[in-house]
Amino acid sequence: MFISRxxxxxxxxxxxxxxxxxxLVGGSATFGLAAWLRSHDGTAAAxxxxxxxxxxxxxxxxxxLAGAYSQxxxxxxxxxxxxxxxxxxxxxxxxxWTSGRTALFDKLVAPEFAKIVPESIKDADVTKEERTALAAxxxxxxxxxxx
Numbered sequence: 001m002f003i004s005r006x007x008x009x010x011x012x013x014x015x016x017x018x019x020x021x022x023x024l025v026g027g028s029a030t031f032g033l034a035a036w037l038r039s040h041d042g043t044a045a046a047x048x049x050x051x052x053x054x055x056x057x058x059x060x061x062x063x064x065l066a067g068a069y070s071q072x073x074x075x076x077x078x079x080x081x082x083x084x085x086x087x088x089x090x091x092x093x094x095x096x097w098t099s100g101r102t103a104l105f106d107k108l109v110a111p112e113f114a115k116i117v118p119e120s121i122k123d124a125d126v127t128k129e130e131r132t133a134l135a136a137x138x139x140x141x142x143x144x145x146x147x
Contacts, residue, residue, distance in 0.1 A: 051133070051140035054112070058144020061108055068100035113137060 011019075076093035080086065110119070116137055117130045126134075 048139055049132070049136040050143055051136040054137045054140030055144035055147070057109065057112055058141040059147065060144075061104070061141075062145055064104055064108065065101060068104050069097055072097035072100055109141070 072093045075096050076089040079089040079092050084092075113134065116134045117126055
């Protein structure tokens with residue numbers, strides 16, 4: 001009689017599998033969280049600031065920069081069509097690319113950076129706040145160039 005009721009006291013195979021799977025998932029999550037907490041000091045990492053205005057400037061600048069690069073290669077192709085040697089055409093591409101991107105940067109980007117730190121200011125006269133603002137502007141510009 002007692003032996004015939006004994007199986008009713010034990011959980012079913014399905015219940016055992018569910019409990020074991022839950023224990024594995026819960027244990028993994030607990031140990032993973034504990035490891036993550038040990039690797040971090042509990043505070044948010046100080047992420048350098050990015051100036052979003054300059055991200056927009058970077059996004060607007062990039063297509064125009066590509067246009068300047070395209071013009072340089074087109075001028076090199078024109079030189080090849082005119083019978084110039086490849087090395088001379090490549091030199092022309094390099095010269096036009098350098099002058100084109102410099103002119104574009106001076107026209108579109110440099111004036112915006114100069115609003116933070118004018119180009120006429122000596123390095124020794126730049127304040128910590130201005131350096132921080134300029135670094136945020138540069139980071140924002142870099143983000144805009146990559147997105």
